[in-house]
Amino acid sequence: xxxxxxxxxxxxxxxxxxxxxxxxxxxxxxxxxxxxxxxxxxxxxxxxxxxxxxxxxxxxxxxxxxxxxxxxxxxxxxxxxxxxxxxxxxxxxxxxxxxxxxxxxxxxxxxxxxxxxxxxxxxxxxxxxxxxxxxxxxxxxxxxxxxxxxxxxxxxxxxxxxxxxxxxxxxxxxxxxxxxxxxxxxxxxxxxxxxxxxxxxxxxxxxxxxxxxxxxxxxxxxxxxxxxxxxxxxxxxxxxxxxxxxxxxxxxxxxxxxxxxxxxxxxxxxxxxxxxxxxxxxxxxxxxxxxxxxxxxxxxxxxxxxxxxxxxxxxxxxxxxxxxxxxxxxxxxxxxxxxxxxxxxxxxxxxxxxxxxxxxxxxxxxxxxxxxxxxxxxxxxxxxxxxxxxxxxxxxxxxxxxxxxxxxxxxxxxxxxxxxxxxxxxxxxxxxxxxxxxxxxxxxxxxxxxxxxxxxxxxxxxxxxxxxxxxxxxxxxxxxxxxxxxxxxxxxxxxxxxxxxxxxxxxxxxxxx
Amino acid sequence: xxxxxxxxxxxxxxxxxxxxxxxxxxxxxxxxxxxxxxxxxxxxxxxxxxxxxxxxxxxxxxxxxxxxxxxxxxxxxxxxxxxxxxxxxxxxxxxxxxxxxxxxxxxxxxxxxxxxxxxxxxxxxxxxxxxxxxxxxxxxxxxxxxxxxxxxxxxxxxxxxxxxxxxxxxxxxxxxxxxxxxxxxxxxxxxxxxxxxxxxxxxxxxxxxxxxxxxxxxxxxxxxxxxxxxxxxxxxxxxxxxxxxxxxxxxxxxxxxxxxxxxxxxxxxxxxxxxxxxxxxxxxxxxxxxxxxxxx
Numbered sequence: 001x002x003x004x005x006x007x008x009x010x011x012x013x014x015x016x017x018x019x020x021x022x023x024x025x026x027x028x029x030x031x032x033x034x035x036x037x038x039x040x041x042x043x044x045x046x047x048x049x050x051x052x053x054x055x056x057x058x059x060x061x062x063x064x065x066x067x068x069x070x071x072x073x074x075x076x077x078x079x080x081x082x083x084x085x086x087x088x089x090x091x092x093x094x095x096x097x098x099x100x101x102x103x104x105x106x107x108x109x110x111x112x113x114x115x116x117x118x119x120x121x122x123x124x125x126x127x128x129x130x131x132x133x134x135x136x137x138x139x140x141x142x143x144x145x146x147x148x149x150x151x152x153x154x155x156x157x158x159x160x161x162x163x164x165x166x167x168x169x170x171x172x173x174x175x176x177x178x179x180x181x182x183x184x185x186x187x188x189x190x191x192x193x194x195x196x197x198x199x200x201x202x203x204x205x206x207x208x209x210x211x212x213x214x215x216x217x218x219x220x221x222x223x224x225x226x227x228x229x230x231x232x233x234x235x236x237x238x239x240x241x242x243x244x245x246x247x248x249x250x251x252x253x254x255x256x257x258x259x260x261x262x263x264x265x266x267x268x269x270x271x272x273x274x275x276x277x278x279x280x281x282x283x284x285x286x287x288x289x290x291x292x293x294x295x296x297x298x299x300x301x302x303x304x305x306x307x308x309x310x311x312x313x314x315x316x317x318x319x320x321x322x323x324x325x326x327x328x329x330x331x332x333x334x335x336x337x338x339x340x341x342x343x344x345x346x347x348x349x350x351x352x353x354x355x356x357x358x359x360x361x362x363x364x365x366x367x368x369x370x371x372x373x374x375x376x377x378x379x380x381x382x383x384x385x386x387x388x389x390x391x392x393x394x395x396x397x398x399x400x401x402x403x404x405x406x407x408x409x410x411x412x413x414x415x416x417x418x419x420x421x422x423x424x425x426x427x428x429x430x431x432x433x434x435x436x437x438x439x440x441x442x443x444x445x446x447x448x449x450x451x452x453x454x455x456x457x458x459x460x461x462x463x464x465x466x467x468x469x470x471x472x473x474x475x476x477x478x479x480x481x482x483x484x485x486x487x488x489x490x491x492x493x494x495x496x497x498x499x500x501x502x503x504x505x506x507x508x509x510x511x512x513x
Numbered sequence: 514x515x516x517x518x519x520x521x522x523x524x525x526x527x528x529x530x531x532x533x534x535x536x537x538x539x540x541x542x543x544x545x546x547x548x549x550x551x552x553x554x555x556x557x558x559x560x561x562x563x564x565x566x567x568x569x570x571x572x573x574x575x576x577x578x579x580x581x582x583x584x585x586x587x588x589x590x591x592x593x594x595x596x597x598x599x600x601x602x603x604x605x606x607x608x609x610x611x612x613x614x615x616x617x618x619x620x621x622x623x624x625x626x627x628x629x630x631x632x633x634x635x636x637x638x639x640x641x642x643x644x645x646x647x648x649x650x651x652x653x654x655x656x657x658x659x660x661x662x663x664x665x666x667x668x669x670x671x672x673x674x675x676x677x678x679x680x681x682x683x684x685x686x687x688x689x690x691x692x693x694x695x696x697x698x699x700x701x702x703x704x705x706x707x708x709x710x711x712x713x714x715x716x717x718x719x720x721x722x723x724x725x726x727x728x729x730x731x732x733x734x735x736x737x738x739x740x741x742x743x744x745x746x747x748x749x750x751x752x753x754x755x756x757x758x759x760x761x762x763x764x765x766x767x768x769x770x771x772x773x774x775x776x777x778x779x780x781x782x783x784x785x786x787x788x789x790x791x792x793x794x795x796x797x798x799x800x801x802x803x804x805x806x807x808x809x
Contacts, residue, residue, distance in 0.1 A: 044677035046643030083643075115604050119616040128644035130620040136612050170609030172570065251674065291706030294738060296769065337679050337705040 006039060012051055013125035020058045029055055030068040035342045036326075040334040048334075048342045049081050050126045056087035057122045060094045069095060073102070073200070074362040076109040078256040078345060082118040082137045085109055089140035090122070093147045101200045103152035106144050110162075112256065113137045114169065138173055145180040149187030156184055213355035218328050222321030224286075226314040227299035237314070238354035242378045243282045244268060244370060246347045247331060249289035249340050250301045257345055259305065260364070261285075266306035267367045269313055272374075281374045283313045286325065290317035291338045332361065349374045440481065447474050447496070454499060469499030538565035539572070545593060546575040552586045559592035563600040567610045573597075577617045587626050594632060619644045623660055630660050638669035645669070646676045653681040663690055667697035674704045686711070696725060703732030709740065716744055716758075723755040730761040738769045745770075746781055749788075756793045763788075763799035767806055776807050 075088035119129035219234035252258035287293040298315035332344035473495030476488040544558035637645035652659030670678040682698040689695035702708040715729040733741040745762035789800035
């Protein structure tokens with residue numbers, strides 16, 4: 001059976017069973033937890049909960065791998081469905097070794113889920129608890145804390161407060177709570193040196209550096225629209241400066257995902273401002289739900305979460321081309337009709353060429369870490385980065401314009417001038433060189449092409465100084481030709497060159513978008 | 514000193530009064546769950562019980578048993594349901610009861626009494642409960658298994674935008690078993706941006722009922738506000754159109770209209786100005802808000 005053949009939930013459950021029974025294919029179960037699989041397309045959220053929950057329950061029946069660990073921790077960190085959280089808590093206990101880094105996530109899950117506690121059943125696929133039997137997420141989380149034993153020592157004060165009357169956990173969990181506390185206190189002391197509070201085991205990473213950065217050429221045609229309804233393409237928005245890009249949607253009902261992500265983006269903006277990096281690092285939040293998230297909604301959603309919105313920091317939706325964006329960022333999202341049915345937390349740092357330099361996925365990211373990573377990308381030397389294939393003409397036009405300006409300034413104005421030039425360079429055979437006044441028009445055209453190109457670049461980067469200089473240069477050269485003002489020729493060439501180079505240096509001097 | 518004494522006395526008084534309330538709530542639980550008392554007494558007692566339901570497991574289990582027991586009078590069971598539901602509004606106090614309550618509701622979702630079924634499914638659907646959604650969808654696909662009428666099933670599924678109700682809703686819009694089911698199906702589709710063309714068509718169709726056109730206007734306002742603005746002007750200039758649609762159109766233009774274009778539209782402003790004095794109260798109110806914004 002393949003993903004494409006899995007139509008009904010019954011077939012899905014059978015397939016999961018097949019994979020679990022085959023030691024050679026068991027590893028494929030972890031891959032099924034990726035949100036972007038066609039398996040989850042056009043399924044309701046409740047169905048996805050049943051499917052993902054069943055994968056976690058199946059994984060929990062034997063040892064879970066390092067690859068599966070991040071999905072388990074993600075559910076504990078941001079999950080708010082009782083079945084998924086209970087399954088994740090159980091799955092974590094089948095990881096080969098407990099670690100102190102798990103404890104805060106388990107405790108966080110306990111805080112998140114305690115008021116949504118429900119009986120859940122893990123006996124068969126899709127079964128809902130309809131009687132007093134079964135387990136609950138709170139019970140599973142307490143059992144996981146007991147499994148962590150002394151590794152969860154940091155959580156003891158919190159567990160004590162959960163034991164108190166009024167504000168504490170329900171009395172029916174008192175026995176499990178006491179068992180967990182005793183296991184934590186009485187377990188053999190652990191070697192703290194090898195068990196950091198923050199480092200996740202098994203190579204689980206909170207962020208992924210993208211060493212092989214792929215070009216953003218596929219997004220050239222995608223048109224975005226910001227919170228004010230202003231359209232812009234990908235290059236205009238993300239080229240020429242480092243960017244921090246978060247994904248979200250306004251109809252997200254998990255407060256630990258989109259709403260928190262956008263509030264944290266606002267915090268990132270404050271940190272960038274405090275470090276004086278507002279002009280060098282831009283921020284953007286792109287919605288997964290562009291059809292519904294019209295500019296008005298984007299503006300209100302951002303404003304309510306303290307997001308600064310201007311030409312450098314924007315809330316965006318795609319006017320068209322969400323599919324291209326989804327492919328480029330390999331977004332962890334799926335849909336039912338036009339609505340998001342499941343997504344992961346994801347934030348990206350883009351380099352000056354709009355390529356993905358780092359990503360922060362699944363687990364809650366730290367604002368400081370994202371800002372630090374963006375500063376590292378900012379400090380990268382441009383020359384060590386390979387050129388972006390999608391922008392081969394990036395430097396060509398300004399250089400061409402400068403050469404054209406030089407050629408125009410020193411263009412021989414009459415047949416005698418031609419002779420003079422040729423004699424200077426010692427070229428014999430004057431009669432072999434044709435007098436070509438059309439060259440003047442061609443060079444003038446090239447200068448104009450340069451002016452227009454610099455204008456486009458200025459518009460994209462919102463830095464028009466280069467354009468003004470090039471325009472003055474062109475005016476000076478035209479004056480030279482028209483009125484024979486000799487002094488203006490060199491000024492014209494210098495201004496054209498300065499303007500062209502300034503415009504071409506867009507990546508080094510971070511302009512506002 | 515006197516103030517301190519007064520405060521202490523007042524504190525003691527309120528503590529005593531709270532104890533009294535709890536004692537009376539515990540007594541109410543005991544009456545509500547006692548099969549020897551009359552139906553009337555038990556129903557009345559259930560109303561006073563919520564405060565005590567989650568105080569101890571015994572009270573909760575006794576109330577849940579009344580709710581589960583199909584031999585109990587329906588009125589008593591409904592009163593018990595209402596009482597536990599009232600207790601659930603205090604989220605923190607209800608923490609210890611929630612798991613058993615939800616499981617009990619699922620166990621009686623197929624109760625022989627239609628009112629209990631509907632109420633139970635309603636509570637679960639508001640919780641976006643997967644079990645309830647599955648039962649409701651099964652009923653839409655196979656009417657023989659339906660626990661509630663299709664219009665009710667659609668209405669309950671509408672509590673979760675991400676339930677799998679879109680295919681069923683489209684099917685019902687194309688072949689509606691009744692007008693109520695069609696309306697509820699459209700209500701579900703109003704969350705899906707790809708359904709906007711359906712609502713454009715319905716809004717322009719003057720043969721549709723005022724309710725359907727009103728629903729279409731609201732859907733367009735959410736999905737494609739700019740489209741609604743285009744139609745809003747046309748509707749306002751049409752003297753024969755429904756008042757409800759006009760009021761929605763006025764609201765759309767007032768809230769989201771292109772300020773520059775609307776301010777310059779003298780013909781529209783004149784028409785709305787007339788509405789602000791000569792139309793129904795609802796339209797008048799909306800027209801006045803419109804004029805306040807655009808006649809400045």
